Amino acid sequence: MIFGNEIEGEVTRGARALVLCPDFRAQRQAQDPHARLEEAKGLALAIGIVVAEGMIIPIRERRPGTLFGEGQIERIAAACEQEEVELVIIDGALSPIQQRNLEQKLRRKVIDRTGLILEIFGERASTAEGRLQVELAHLDYQQSRLVRSWTHLERQRGGFGFLGGPGETQIEADRRMIRDRMGRLRRELESVTRTRGLHRERRQRAPWPVIALVGYTNAGKSTLFNRLTGSQVMAEDLLFATLDPTLRQISLPGIDKAILSDTVGFISHLPTQLVAAFKATLEEVISADLLVHVRDIAHPETDTQRADVEAVLKDIGVEEDTPRIEVWNKLDLLDEDTRTELLGRTEHSDSTVVISALTGEGIDTLTARMAGLLTKAHRRYRIVLDLSDGAGAAWLHQHGEVLEQQIEEDTAIYEVRMAPQDHERFLTRFGDKPAS
Known part of the structure; x- marks a missing residue:
């Protein structure tokens, strides 16, 4: 009226x-x-x-x-x-x-x-x-x-x-x-x-790496988040189904605990007012140890959507050298020829994985690639503990990947792969003793 x-x-x-x-x-x-x-x-x-x-x-x-x-x-x-x-x-x-x-x-x-x-x-x-x-x-x-x-x-x-x-x-x-x-x-x-x-800061002081899921809205981030965590975050075929960030603990090969963050989807011409207002939320992305860029590979504008997401990441201050994986999602929507072609292109890639978050296809490959990038800077250390030092042994198993373990009289010798900073933290907390 x-x-x-x-x-x-x-x-x-x-x-x-x-x-x-x-x-x-x-x-x-x-x-x-x-x-x-x-x-x-x-x-x-x-x-x-x-x-x-x-x-x-x-x-x-x-x-x-x-x-x-x-x-x-x-x-x-x-x-x-x-x-x-x-x-x-x-x-x-x-x-x-x-x-x-x-x-x-x-x-x-x-x-x-x-x-x-x-x-x-x-x-x-x-x-x-x-x-x-x-x-x-x-x-x-x-x-x-x-x-x-x-x-x-x-x-x-x-x-x-x-x-x-x-x-x-x-x-x-x-x-x-x-x-x-x-x-x-x-x-x-x-x-x-x-x-x-x-x-x-508390999470950064802890040894747990943070993984942030990013991508265009409706690319399947929440479906992947639910698949990796067993959660029931709202995941619908709907633009902007997720707004509020959600954090959950997950385990990866060789990594006992990591934090996975589901974030708001990006979109072309995202209002500048929203980018500014959501800065506190998007800082979870800025400080992440690994970015997982989820793409709807079946969408006809998937390349344009990728460019839009990368532009937003640059705008909010994400460093270009932040480790990242591109996840080409919705494999279940592709015809057989396209599936075969994409799987062949990404078979030996460390930075691209083809999956279906809905059916679970490719998830094992994705988790292995995520773990590989997070542990890329890890080194192998030889650590000797008293056989009675259960707390030190538990710490090694929780924060590193124990490759070998030998018992010699009253000592335990471990071959462990871990991040250099975790090795320093271990020495500060538990010390080390020379092998006999």
């Missing part, structure tokens, strides 16, 4: 939407517009919106006030009436003025890609930290958009109110509320970051 220049009413789950994918002809875009449109539809479905129609709109020149030309807007308006949609989703970035003008011309709610992704994150974040991060990102995005309707901060529902609101009122008061609230959120997140940093 229209009141003056404002668009009122709730548009929530079950709303019918028109999804538009601008195709900028003057720009060379890495992703095919049809693939971009399908991804945008997937984002809408992830928030429970009914996609009535999707359209690719060719654009030769951006219109600063509306993005689209007048003829295109008329065509879009006709489609809105024909499909009886309540919401128009633009798979791209809109300025606040463009958003307001399109709403007035189309007489519908209009949101852009950033707004849609933030809405998904707002609904999915389940931990206190996750909700703080998403709300901060939402406020950072929304503060420039008080030219249009604003949902007051006291209003609470699943998500953060891009899809509906009470109308444009008290703009200056709202701006002050936003600034004050953002200041409080940043202080709370700083406290969370310090706590997470202390936990990370």
Whole structure:
């Protein structure tokens, strides 16, 4: 319903939407517009919106006030009436003025890609930290958009109110509320970051390596996480099924204990507000001993998705020399010829493994490669202990790979492979004695 220049009413789950994918002809875009449109539809479905129609709109020149030309807007308006949609989703970035003008011309709610992704994150974040991060990102995005309707901060529902609101009122008061609230959120997140940093330091003092699963959203990270840990983390054929980081203990060949981290999926044009807000979470990736980049190898845009993930990793400060493995997932979706070709290409690779996290095919190869990279810097040591030193023997078995063990009178001689820093820690704690 229209009141003056404002668009009122709730548009929530079950709303019918028109999804538009601008195709900028003057720009060379890495992703095919049809693939971009399908991804945008997937984002809408992830928030429970009914996609009535999707359209690719060719654009030769951006219109600063509306993005689209007048003829295109008329065509879009006709489609809105024909499909009886309540919401128009633009798979791209809109300025606040463009958003307001399109709403007035189309007489519908209009949101852009950033707004849609933030809405998904707002609904999915389940931990206190996750909700703080998403709300901060939402406020950072929304503060420039008080030219249009604003949902007051006291209003609470699943998500953060891009899809509906009470109308444009008290703009200056709202701006002050936003600034004050953002200041409080940043202080709370700083406290969370310090706590997470202390936990990370404690893990780093322990001998357990940290492995971070990264990848494009819906590549299968959570399914792989569940396969490796025996957990039941939410894993669905859904964009952004996982937002909050999950840590679990796993065992690998020659490594008694490692920490596996499941992280939020990346996506092309990930909102800068979200990258900034989720910095505390993404630090788990930055400080990981091993990155496992999970790719949906059956996806037609898998190479473009890989480039998007690598770009985000670079943006958040991941060192290029951080050990990493590429996991080509969803082998079960490939035809026999493609399966055979990919398996042949990766058979002798230390950095690429083909798997199906769903069926378990290739998992043993993956765990062996992960262990191999984590233990690559390990050395072989000869350690002599008193036969009665059970604590020292247990420490060696827990923190290294015992290759050989001999008993000579009252001593035990071990051939152990371990990291040099673990060897130093062992000597500090237990000492060593010469062989007789």
